[in-house]
Amino acid sequence: xxxxxxxxxxxxxxxxxxxxxxxxxxxxxxxxxxxxxxxxxxxxxxxxxxxxxxxxxxxxxxxxxxxxxxxxxxxxxxxxxxxxxxxxxxxxxxxxxxxxxxxxxxxxxxxxxxxxxxxxxxxxxxxxxxxxxxxxxxxxxxxxxxxxxxxxxxxxxxxxxxxxxxxxxxxxxxxxxxxxxxxxxxxxxxxxxxxxxxxxxxxxxxxxxxxxxxxxxxxxxxxxxxxxxxxxxxxxxxxxxxxxxxxxxxxxxxxxxxxxxxxxxxxxxxxxxxxxxxxxxxxxxxxxxxxxxxxxxxxxxxxxxxxxxxxxxxxxxxxxxxxxxxxxxxxxxxxxxxxxxxxxxxxxxxxxxxxxxxxxxxxxxxxxxxxxxxxxxxxxxxxxxxxxxxxxxxxxxxxxxxxxxxxxxxxxxxxxxxxxxxxxxxxxxxxxxxxxxxxxxxxxxxxxxxxxxxxxxxxxxxxxxxxxxxxxxxxxxxxxxxxxxxxxxxxxxxxxx
Amino acid sequence: xxxxxxxxxxxxxxxxxxxxxxxxxxxxxxxxxxxxxxxxxxxxxxxxxxxxxxxxxxxxxxxxxxxxxxxxxxxxxxxxxxxxxxxxxxxxxxxxxxxxxxxxxxxxxxxxxxxxxxxxxxxxxxxxxxxxxxxxx
Numbered sequence: 001x002x003x004x005x006x007x008x009x010x011x012x013x014x015x016x017x018x019x020x021x022x023x024x025x026x027x028x029x030x031x032x033x034x035x036x037x038x039x040x041x042x043x044x045x046x047x048x049x050x051x052x053x054x055x056x057x058x059x060x061x062x063x064x065x066x067x068x069x070x071x072x073x074x075x076x077x078x079x080x081x082x083x084x085x086x087x088x089x090x091x092x093x094x095x096x097x098x099x100x101x102x103x104x105x106x107x108x109x110x111x112x113x114x115x116x117x118x119x120x121x122x123x124x125x126x127x128x129x130x131x132x133x134x135x136x137x138x139x140x141x142x143x144x145x146x147x148x149x150x151x152x153x154x155x156x157x158x159x160x161x162x163x164x165x166x167x168x169x170x171x172x173x174x175x176x177x178x179x180x181x182x183x184x185x186x187x188x189x190x191x192x193x194x195x196x197x198x199x200x201x202x203x204x205x206x207x208x209x210x211x212x213x214x215x216x217x218x219x220x221x222x223x224x225x226x227x228x229x230x231x232x233x234x235x236x237x238x239x240x241x242x243x244x245x246x247x248x249x250x251x252x253x254x255x256x257x258x259x260x261x262x263x264x265x266x267x268x269x270x271x272x273x274x275x276x277x278x279x280x281x282x283x284x285x286x287x288x289x290x291x292x293x294x295x296x297x298x299x300x301x302x303x304x305x306x307x308x309x310x311x312x313x314x315x316x317x318x319x320x321x322x323x324x325x326x327x328x329x330x331x332x333x334x335x336x337x338x339x340x341x342x343x344x345x346x347x348x349x350x351x352x353x354x355x356x357x358x359x360x361x362x363x364x365x366x367x368x369x370x371x372x373x374x375x376x377x378x379x380x381x382x383x384x385x386x387x388x389x390x391x392x393x394x395x396x397x398x399x400x401x402x403x404x405x406x407x408x409x410x411x412x413x414x415x416x417x418x419x420x421x422x423x424x425x426x427x428x429x430x431x432x433x434x435x436x437x438x439x440x441x442x443x444x445x446x447x448x449x450x451x452x453x454x455x456x457x458x459x460x461x462x463x464x465x466x467x468x469x470x471x472x473x474x475x476x477x478x479x480x481x482x483x484x485x486x487x488x489x490x491x492x493x494x495x496x497x
Numbered sequence: 498x499x500x501x502x503x504x505x506x507x508x509x510x511x512x513x514x515x516x517x518x519x520x521x522x523x524x525x526x527x528x529x530x531x532x533x534x535x536x537x538x539x540x541x542x543x544x545x546x547x548x549x550x551x552x553x554x555x556x557x558x559x560x561x562x563x564x565x566x567x568x569x570x571x572x573x574x575x576x577x578x579x580x581x582x583x584x585x586x587x588x589x590x591x592x593x594x595x596x597x598x599x600x601x602x603x604x605x606x607x608x609x610x611x612x613x614x615x616x617x618x619x620x621x622x623x624x625x626x627x628x629x630x631x632x633x634x
Contacts, residue, residue, distance in 0.1 A: 055584060134526050137579070144583045144586070144587070148586055152590065155594060155597070158601070162598075162602065165597050166598060166610055167529060168594055169591065172591050172594065173522060173532075173591070177522065177538070180542055185550060185581060187545050187546050187573075190549065233551060308621065367621055369621060415553070
């Protein structure tokens with residue numbers, strides 16, 4: 001029995017949430033449907049840990065779906081690279097589900113809660129599938145599963161605020177354009193090479209040189225995925241989608257959705273195409289690098305002037321995605337590893353910040369703007385302390401996870417002769433303190449307009465405490481994250497360089 | 498030159514449709530028309546794949562015991578079946594969102610909607626400010 005499970009882990013990690021989403025929708029009891037969702041995400045997380053163990057103890061797993069041998073059949077590939085986003089998604093989805101127990105019923109009609117959990121699991125299944133699959137077209141299908149499910153989840157915020165509907169609409173249109181661009185790219189590459197398997201594709205692309213359709217296909221794929229990953233200036237759908245989604249959904253999406261797409265971007269740039277190829281080098285140097293630097297500053301400055309706190313956090317996400325793509329764009333082993341470290345840490349940081357802010361919104365029961373944060377810090381000390389720790393982590397203060405990733409990105413950029421890049425990263429981090437301080441000042445130093453009688457509920461702050469603990473833990477002992485990220489970078493760039 | 502350009506006329510149709518679709522999505526302010534554009538855009542990609550899969554004089558891939566038969570590649574058709582399903586789901590979700598937007602905002606024109614949103618956003622910031630100012634006095 002255990003043997004069979006271990007053998008089929010790569011598909012189980014996708015199928016468990018996918019199948020359970022069909023069962024959850026049938027359950028009419030809200031608590032039961034939540035419990036089942038929690039159970040499913042826990043199982044998925046355990047599966048992902050088992051996969052981690054398998055990959056590190058033995059070797060990369062290539063799973064032939066339906067026993068059709070790749071490259072003809074669809075391959076599910078778990079290696080040292082793809083295991084990182086799988087762990088991120090499984091971990092965050094478990095914590096976010098835990099967090100959702102009390103928050104979700106406050107914002108969504110009783111009758112639709114089990115449907116929301118069903119979509120929730122569908123989105124998780126889509127994201128994990130996106131990362132697991134080694135087939136270019138299968139990847140598109142999962143891209144659409146996850147994006148349609150998350151659009152519907154964002155639209156559920158429309159029960160409270162009608163702007164969520166417009167946000168969801170924009171997310172849908174831009175997401176569909178991104179996915180279609182990706183399919184055009186895949187089609188062109190398929191036309192040239194005759195294969196859809198990513199590993200096979202990379203072998204055959206290496207044999208072709210100077211083909212215009214190849215360049216066009218590469219362009220379409222990269223732009224499509226950049227749109228999905230919200231790389232500046234293709235980020236326009238992100239702030240609204242995250243700001244008006246129901247609270248728990250914001251936590252889930254902010255921490256996981258763009259991370260999966262960023263992983264795909266890295267995979268296409270470094271694994272399918274060759275980094276020593278001029279095409280990739282120019283793209284990194286002249287397109288992604290300047291855009292990332294712009295993203296770092298534009299995101300931070302937009303966040304400084306933003307008054308709606310959920311939007312503020314979403315703008316800061318754009319800046320943080322900028323750091324990750326910047327690390328990828330430098331293109332050395334150390335910098336790609338740094339990118340993966342920040343991928344992991346940013347998921348923890350942004351998940352925690354969204355949890356803290358949305359639980360504040362839960363207690364005062366209205367949209368959180370900078371003005372009605374006043375005095376909340378004194379009224380809810382536990383949430384406030386977690387919020388401050390995670391803010392410090394975002395700014396990159398030592399002893400937190402954020403420090404580790406900034407350290408490695410800066411180290412990598414200096415060793416790649418980019419001292420000016422290191423300087424820009426530091427400048428943008430310093431700017432991010434401005435908006436973080438703005439929130440902390442309002443929370444702690446401003447008087448509250450009325451006496452706030454808030455009793456913090458353990459159901460809500462336990463998940464927040466857990467994720468804050470992880471933020472500190474990975475700041476003190478980052479060896480696991482750092483080692484796995486370097487292994488991943490070695491695998492992505494190792495053969496070529 | 499001319500024959501090689503016109504000889505691939507099916508690709509011309511594909512890119513013509515693609516541009517029309519993309520233009521409708523970007524250029525139109527009506528939410529429903531944007532979805533029409535999106536559908537045209539996606540359809541052009543279906544045609545692109547089908548074009549790849551066709552070989553002149555090729556037959557469907559059914560074994561017929563004649564050695565020199567040229568078979569067309571069936572895989573693009575299968576892929577497009579999947580893509581059509583995805584496209585239908587996207588359109589359905591988009592249309593249902595447009596319906597909900599229409600019942601909440603009373604309009605599906607982008608200008609009306611963003612004007613209403615701007616007022617809401619302004620109210621949200623201003624009202625909460627007034628409360629805190631009043632309290633300070």
